[in-house]
Amino acid sequence: MIRPLICVTGLYKQYLANVPVLKDINFTIEGGEFVAIMGHSGSGKSTLMNILGCLDTATAGHYYLEDRDTATLNSDELALLRNNLIGFVFQGFNLLPRSSLLDNIALPLLYAGKSKAARRAKALEMLGRVGLAELGERLPNQLSGGQQQRVAIARALVTDPKLILADEPTGNLDTQTSEDIMKIFETMNAERKITIILVTHEPDIATHAKRLIRVKDGQIDSDKPT
Amino acid sequence: MIIGALLGEGWSAMVANRMRTLLTMLGMVFGVGAVIMMLAIGQGAQMLVNDSIASMGSNLFIILSGSTSAGGIRQGSGTVPTLTLADAQAIGELPDIAAVAPNLFNTAQLIYASNNWSTQVSGTTPAVMEVRDMQVISGACFTDSDVRAATRVMLMGQTVVRNLFGDENPVGKMVRVKNSPFMVLGVLAAKGQSLDGRDQDDTVLIPITTAQRQLFGNQFPGMVRMILVKAKSAEVMAKAEQSMNELLNTRHRIHVGQENDFSVRNLTAVAQAAASTTEAMSTMLGAIASVSLLVGGIGIMNIMLVSVTERTREIGIRMAIGAKNRDILLQFLFEAVMISLAGSFIGAVLGVACAYFYSQFNDTLVVVTLSSVLLAFGVATAVGVFFGFYPAGKAANLKPIEALRYQ
Numbered sequence: 231m232i233r234p235l236i237c238v239t240g241l242y243k244q245y246l247a248n249v250p251v252l253k254d255i256n257f258t259i260e261g262g263e264f265v266a267i268m269g270h271s272g273s274g275k276s277t278l279m280n281i282l283g284c285l286d287t288a289t290a291g292h293y294y295l296e297d298r299d300t301a302t303l304n305s306d307e308l309a310l311l312r313n314n315l316i317g318f319v320f321q322g323f324n325l326l327p328r329s330s331l332l333d334n335i336a337l338p339l340l341y342a343g344k345s346k347a348a349r350r351a352k353a354l355e356m357l358g359r360v361g362l363a364e365l366g367e368r369l370p371n372q373l374s375g376g377q378q379q380r381v382a383i384a385r386a387l388v389t390d391p392k393l394i395l396a397d398e399p400t401g402n403l404d405t406q407t408s409e410d411i412m413k414i415f416e417t418m419n420a421e422r423k424i425t426i427i428l429v430t431h432e433p434d435i436a437t438h439a440k441r442l443i444r445v446k447d448g449q450i451d452s453d454k455p456t
Numbered sequence: 457m458i459i460g461a462l463l464g465e466g467w468s469a470m471v472a473n474r475m476r477t478l479l480t481m482l483g484m485v486f487g488v489g490a491v492i493m494m495l496a497i498g499q500g501a502q503m504l505v506n507d508s509i510a511s512m513g514s515n516l517f518i519i520l521s522g523s524t525s526a527g528g529i530r531q532g533s534g535t536v537p538t539l540t541l542a543d544a545q546a547i548g549e550l551p552d553i554a555a556v557a558p559n560l561f562n563t564a565q566l567i568y569a570s571n572n573w574s575t576q577v578s579g580t581t582p583a584v585m586e587v588r589d590m591q592v593i594s595g596a597c598f599t600d601s602d603v604r605a606a607t608r609v610m611l612m613g614q615t616v617v618r619n620l621f622g623d624e625n626p627v628g629k630m631v632r633v634k635n636s637p638f639m640v641l642g643v644l645a646a647k648g649q650s651l652d653g654r655d656q657d658d659t660v661l662i663p664i665t666t667a668q669r670q671l672f673g674n675q676f677p678g679m680v681r682m683i684l685v686k687a688k689s690a691e692v693m694a695k696a697e698q699s700m701n702e703l704l705n706t707r708h709r710i711h712v713g714q715e716n717d718f719s720v721r722n723l724t725a726v727a728q729a730a731a732s733t734t735e736a737m738s739t740m741l742g743a744i745a746s747v748s749l750l751v752g753g754i755g756i757m758n759i760m761l762v763s764v765t766e767r768t769r770e771i772g773i774r775m776a777i778g779a780k781n782r783d784i785l786l787q788f789l790f791e792a793v794m795i796s797l798a799g800s801f802i803g804a805v806l807g808v809a810c811a812y813f814y815s816q817f818n819d820t821l822v823v824v825t826l827s828s829v830l831l832a833f834g835v836a837t838a839v840g841v842f843f844g845f846y847p848a849g850k851a852a853n854l855k856p857i858e859a860l861r862y863q
Contacts, residue, residue: 280857283776285775285776285856285857285860286855286856286857305780305781306780306781306782309775309778309779309780309781310778310780312775312776312777312778312856313777313778314778318776318777324769324773324776324860325773326770326773326774328468328469328472329468337774337777338777338778340458340461341774341777341778341779341780341783342778343458346458346460346461385777389778
């Protein structure tokens with residue numbers, strides 16, 4: 231039997247005592263899925279996303295990523311997981327403002343210990359793949375929001391991760407640009423079998439996914455194909 | 457993380473806040489500059505003292521004849537002619553003594569052609585070369601047979617050469633002293649100033665017998681004003697001093713309880729006291745200057761803390777894409793050390809330049825040694841690491857999600 235990529239069982243998270251943000255979350259996600267997580271603000275969907283991305287830890291319950299219980303890993307092991315298994319795409323792009331696009335894209339490879347030549351070659355390839363090949367030496371603030379998000383996607387993909395976590399990736403973009411970005415995600419999922427988990431509150435965006443999990447008051451409200 | 461990338465990150469952070477980086481560096485600039493400058497001045501003073509000690513000769517004793525007392529009025533040392541050539545010879549036979557040079561000196565007028573010059577004329581023996589570590593740079597030294605025959609020859613110090621001969625070569629020329637002709641046999645190597653500032657090159661040496669019999673009269677036959685003695689090593693100085701005292705007491709028939717008619721002085725001990733004073737001074741100057749290094753280090757820590765707070769979000773992004781705590785720690789530590797080293801470099805250049813100008817305008821010996829520059833750099837690096845560690849540790853221990861959410 232092939233183990234699922236993600237397996238969450240009995241997950242709780244609370245920041246203040248007796249005020250749980252997430253209550254008894256259970257689900258599994260197989261490799262290659264394209265899942266959208268929807269919910270109102272304050273529903274706990276971002277907290278769930280942070281735990282899935284190993285940026286935060288659960289208060290109780292288990293989160294298995296590729297069969298590893300993340301609760302038992304130390305901060306270096308979690309950093310390693312984030313580096314080579316997970317790619318993040320944020321709402322606010324989160325590019326380093328002082329670094330060129332190529333340096334931004336190459337940064338995960340730097341922490342993976344790749345040589346300078348390898349980092350540059352791979353970053354150039356990724357930049358070409360998101361259609362910005364000729365802008366490599368520019369700084370992020372010289373680009374439009376849509377272009378910056380493409381760079382962020384290139385950075386997320388540069389280590390060839392199995393999982394992309396996108397937290398409201400189109401939240402700061404207009405409708406047309408959002409559609410372009412979602413097309414990139416769809417292509418990634420279809421052609422390269424990369425698992426994508428997308429947090430959004432826009433139903434239009436969620437339709438691009440193949441499975442929709444609704445979160446309400448810290449619990450899973452519904453979990454069905456779109 | 458790779459060193460080259462760390463350097464690049466550090467550089468871009470420094471360049472991003474140019475003004476702030478420069479102001480932070482200023483603390484290190486002044487600190488390192490002050491340390492190098494102060495060490496240079498201190499070492500210059502030390503070198504002057506050491507040079508004078510070396511020029512005096514090492515393991516050196518001076519034996520002076522005692523004082524007279526006439527009607528209750530006591531005269532100074534050397535006023536009673538109690539020391540003789542025979543005393544000097546006897547001291548030379550003691551076991552711990554390397555060389556002995558008796559000395560009878562006085563001031564006399566030297567005349568050559570149309571020039572004349574008053575200088576100290578010292579009657580002595582060739583052993584003085586060894587005792588005082590002197591050298592003849594041209595011509596030759598007089599010999600023991602010159603001493604036996606009381607010939608009229610002389611060795612001339614550089615200052616005398618300059619004043620009597622100018623650029624002319626004095627070797628072989630005749631100089632008149634008190635109407636007697638003396639032949640210049642050789643020229644002494646320059647020795648510079650003594651500890652008390654006397655010009656040690658303003659002197660001529662002649663055989664002691666010539667001084668006694670022909671130049672300074674002979675009211676007391678065989679008399680010398682002082683005897684210079686060199687011990688075999690620094691370890692036997694105390695033993696040598698004791699045996700010389702005993703020998704002279706016996707020879708001068710001085711009984712226990714009676715006042716000596718001579719005094720033995722250890723010149724090396726005096727010189728070493730002067731040397732240790734200068735060393736203490738230069739250490740103190742360096743210590744005071746290091747305080748400014750400390751202040752510079754605190755400035756770096758302050759700015760690094762601001763920088764870590766400002767860049768919390770950046771740290772969060774880096775952690776999200778796979779930076780380990782160690783990577784963040786090294787990044788900020790490198791930045792602190794780079795600011796510190798850049799400041800040190802500018803400080804070192806300024807310090808050396810200031811030391812140079814100081815010596816140009818003050819006629820003081822200022823010595824910048826490689827070791828003092830390296831010391832300043834080493835301390836600056838240590839300051840960067842030490843004061844960079846707390847802010848860097850603070851950055852590295854941030855929780856990824858908290859850093860990422862920081863506005």
